[in-house]
Amino acid sequence: MNLSQEVPLSWFLLLSAALFALGVIGFLIKRNLITVFMSIELMLNGVNLSFVTFAHQWHAVKGQIFVFFVMLVAAAEAAVGLAIIIAVFRARATLAVDRIDLMKL
Amino acid sequence: MNVVPLWLIPALPFAGFLINGILGRRLPKWLVTTVALLAPLASFAIVLTAISSLLGPEDGPSPFPFVETCPFPWINAGALRIDFSFVLDQLSLVMLLVVTGVGFLIHVYSVGYMNEDEGYARYFSYLNLFLFFMTVLVLAGNALLMFVGWEGVGLASYLLIGFWFQKTSAADAGKKAFIVNRIGDVGFLIAMFLLLANFGTLTFTEVATKLGMDPGWNGGVVTVIALCLMLGAAGKSAQLPLYIWLPDAMEGPTPVSALIHAATMVTAGVYMVARTHVIFDHSPFALGVVAIVGAATALFAATIGLVQNDIKRVLAYSTISQLGYMFLACGVAAYSAAIFHLMTHAFFKALLFLAAGSVIHGLGGEQDLRKMGGLWNKLPVTFVVTTVGVLAIAGIYPFAGFFSKDAILYAAYLHGINGKILYSVGILTALLTAFYMSRLWYLAFMGKSRSEDVHAHESPVSMLGPLVILALLSISGGWIGVERFGKFLAPSVGARAAQVGGNPHMELYLSIFAVLVALEGCLIADKYYRRKPERPARLAGALPAGYKLLANKYYVDDIYGAVVVRPLLGISKFLLEWVVDVALLGGLAWLLGGIAVFTGSFLRRWQSGNLRSYAAWLAAGAAAVLLYLLFPWATAWADSLNFILKAAGH
Numbered sequence: 001m002n003l004s005q006e007v008p009l010s011w012f013l014l015l016s017a018a019l020f021a022l023g024v025i026g027f028l029i030k031r032n033l034i035t036v037f038m039s040i041e042l043m044l045n046g047v048n049l050s051f052v053t054f055a056h057q058w059h060a061v062k063g064q065i066f067v068f069f070v071m072l073v074a075a076a077e078a079a080v081g082l083a084i085i086i087a088v089f090r091a092r093a094t095l096a097v098d099r100i101d102l103m104k105l
Numbered sequence: 106m107n108v109v110p111l112w113l114i115p116a117l118p119f120a121g122f123l124i125n126g127i128l129g130r131r132l133p134k135w136l137v138t139t140v141a142l143l144a145p146l147a148s149f150a151i152v153l154t155a156i157s158s159l160l161g162p163e164d165g166p167s168p169f170p171f172v173e174t175c176p177f178p179w180i181n182a183g184a185l186r187i188d189f190s191f192v193l194d195q196l197s198l199v200m201l202l203v204v205t206g207v208g209f210l211i212h213v214y215s216v217g218y219m220n221e222d223e224g225y226a227r228y229f230s231y232l233n234l235f236l237f238f239m240t241v242l243v244l245a246g247n248a249l250l251m252f253v254g255w256e257g258v259g260l261a262s263y264l265l266i267g268f269w270f271q272k273t274s275a276a277d278a279g280k281k282a283f284i285v286n287r288i289g290d291v292g293f294l295i296a297m298f299l300l301l302a303n304f305g306t307l308t309f310t311e312v313a314t315k316l317g318m319d320p321g322w323n324g325g326v327v328t329v330i331a332l333c334l335m336l337g338a339a340g341k342s343a344q345l346p347l348y349i350w351l352p353d354a355m356e357g358p359t360p361v362s363a364l365i366h367a368a369t370m371v372t373a374g375v376y377m378v379a380r381t382h383v384i385f386d387h388s389p390f391a392l393g394v395v396a397i398v399g400a401a402t403a404l405f406a407a408t409i410g411l412v413q414n415d416i417k418r419v420l421a422y423s424t425i426s427q428l429g430y431m432f433l434a435c436g437v438a439a440y441s442a443a444i445f446h447l448m449t450h451a452f453f454k455a456l457l458f459l460a461a462g463s464v465i466h467g468l469g470g471e472q473d474l475r476k477m478g479g480l481w482n483k484l485p486v487t488f489v490v491t492t493v494g495v496l497a498i499a500g501i502y503p504f505a506g507f508f509s510k511d512a513i514l515y516a517a518y519l520h521g522i523n524g525k526i527l528y529s530v531g532i533l534t535a536l537l538t539a540f541y542m543s544r545l546w547y548l549a550f551m552g553k554s555r556s557e558d559v560h561a562h563e564s565p566v567s568m569l570g571p572l573v574i575l576a577l578l579s580i581s582g583g584w585i586g587v588e589r590f591g592k593f594l595a596p597s598v599g600a601r602a603a604q605v606g607g608n609p610h611m612e613l614y615l616s617i618f619a620v621l622v623a624l625e626g627c628l629i630a631d632k633y634y635r636r637k638p639e640r641p642a643r644l645a646g647a648l649p650a651g652y653k654l655l656a657n658k659y660y661v662d663d664i665y666g667a668v669v670v671r672p673l674l675g676i677s678k679f680l681l682e683w684v685v686d687v688a689l690l691g692g693l694a695w696l697l698g699g700i701a702v703f704t705g706s707f708l709r710r711w712q713s714g715n716l717r718s719y720a721a722w723l724a725a726g727a728a729a730v731l732l733y734l735l736f737p738w739a740t741a742w743a744d745s746l747n748f749i750l751k752a753a754g755h
Binding site for chain 1: 713714716717724
């Protein structure tokens with residue numbers, strides 16, 4: 001079964017773009033640190049989708065390998081990021097992004 | 106000639122300098138003394154072996170000039186090659202004898218004089234350093250190596266004048282000597298540049314050969330070279346107009362004044378003129394300048410010496426005056442007479458300074474002649490040797506000074522019409538010299554003690570020994586006679602100038618006249634300071650303007666202060682401190698800082714600390730890049746940015 005014959009390529013890309021845009025918007029407007037964090041995952045997966053789409057389209061396996069790398073890095077990032085979030089919560093007793101403003105003294 | 110290792114002559118004092126300079130404070134005192142005395146003694150011994158090689162058959166081949174060159178060139182650039190080369194000839198031999206011989210005696214004297222001083226090892230390391238540079242200066246076969254010694258003795262002089270640097274006056278005097286000498290050094294440097302440009306060599310013998318080959322070298326650039334050399338010599342040998350540092354140099358320990366500022370270093374200028382005499386011989390004008398500067402300095406310094414009350418300052422002005430004699434001799438091309446006087450002067454002036462040091466030592470640091478008096482029975486040895494020194498410098502027969510001063514005056518007298526004027530100035534100076542030296546003698550040793558709390562004591566043997574030896578030299582140093590001395594020096598400095606119109610009778614009459622003049626000077630001093638001691642004060646009262654002029658040393662220091670130092674300081678203050686430092690450099694710093702602060706006042710709003718604001722800018726930036734990549738036509742401004750980055754070298 002050839003997916004691209006049934007569903008046009010642009011649909012995959014539009015979905016990918018929509019996922020990425022949702023991730024960006026969520027990253028920018030959400031105030032809870034965990035939600036922001038999830039938005040990043042959303043962006044990564046949006047990108048992943050376009051990687052596999054193009055890999056499938058052009059029969060290039062490189063794109064698929066990139067996806068594995070992205071997933072790997074995302075997993076590592078999730079582990080580190082969650083640890084940081086827990087540490088921040090312990091120290092500040094809040095997860096509101098706007099109140100974590102110690103980067104400017 | 107059997108080989109004398111010339112390089113050892115400077116190397117040994119240098120080793121002494123290193124040992125005492127680095128380890129001196131940790132070594133026991135006797136070891137410091139041994140090292141310090143062995144170095145000049147060994148150098149002196151080497152010089153003596155060089156003399157012994159002269160004692161061969163008289164008609165045999167002359168061993169001089171004996172040249173020793175380091176196998177490796179010092180500077181080797183294109184056609185220019187400068188070696189570390191030492192030359193031993195009659196001229197440098199005489200100088201070396203004086204430098205190492207008198208130098209050694211003064212080292213011995215210093216053992217007693219500086220015994221109590223905390224900086225004992227430092228003192229001797231400096232003294233050895235001085236001997237190192239002085240022997241390099243004397244032995245140098247080319248002008249550049251001589252310049253090394255030249256600067257080095259200046260450094261040693263600076264260190265030793267400012268030896269008691271805790272005293273502001275001593276530190277200032279050291280600086281003054283160093284800075285005034287720099288002015289002369291500029292002349293020496295320019296002379297070397299001109300030598301290189303015109304002759305392509307700095308080696309003395311090669312310059313002489315090239316000058317001799319081409320009779321066209323007369324006047325012009327040769328005169329300029331000679332005058333520049335004379336400027337250097339005037340700085341080092343304290344001649345007009347650069348003599349002002351020498352009286353202040355008396356702030357140093359007295360043996361230093363004897364060694365550096367009387368016997369050896371200050372004669373380096375005379376030595377340099379004699380060494381480069383070929384250049385001077387080709388420029389009658391420059392020789393005339395040398396003679397006039399010498400005669401003027403001799404008279405000028407002698408008049409100031411009349412009224413000084415510090416025993417060392419009297420001697421300092423007399424040194425300047427005697428150096429003037431030597432330049433006068435150089436100026437009438439009587440180089441052998443100049444070197445002859447240099448040698449005898451080294452003996453009797455070192456003697457006088459060391460005797461003055463003995464007096465100062467005996468009186469616990471008192472230098473004011475007005476507070477001395479009646480010391481002849483308290484310091485008997487010092488009294489006797491000072492008497493010898495005074496008679497020698499006054500030019501009384503048969504003391505050393507008589508022969509050399511007479512040779513100079515006779516050479517001047519025979520030097521045409523102008524020579525008669527130089528001769529008159531010289532005779533007048535001789536009168537003044539005899540007067541002020543006798544004045545010193547009367548004030549210090551005769552009459553009644555003018556200070557109650559003086560418990561004068563004679564100096565230790567280590568100080569009296571050198572005094573006695575120098576006294577013997579001051580008596581006998583001139584007996585060799587300028588004829589034989591000149592004949593010995595002739596291969597180095599040329600035969601004595603043809604003495605037109607000279608005859609033995611005239612020489613005899615002139616000698617008798619000179620001695621009578623000197624005796625007259627002594628008699629006047631006798632009248633003023635023994636028989637009628639109230640006269641000097643009355644005379645000063647009768648001629649207040651003249652006395653003030655002399656007592657203030659013709660206001661030369663004040664004039665230099667007003668004309669040179671103050672404007673220079675003012676310009677430095679205005680131009681360097683205010684314009685360059687504050688306005689330019691400070692302004693630049695403030696401008697850069699201001700730009701950073703100004704732009705920062707806007708840019709820092711970016712750095713809000715708000716995470717979401719950073720994220721928004723990040724997204725906006727990514728969007729902008731994307732936009733640029735996708736729609737180049739819509740982002741013309743980015744092209745211009747790209748252009749700027751390229752122009753900036755990206």
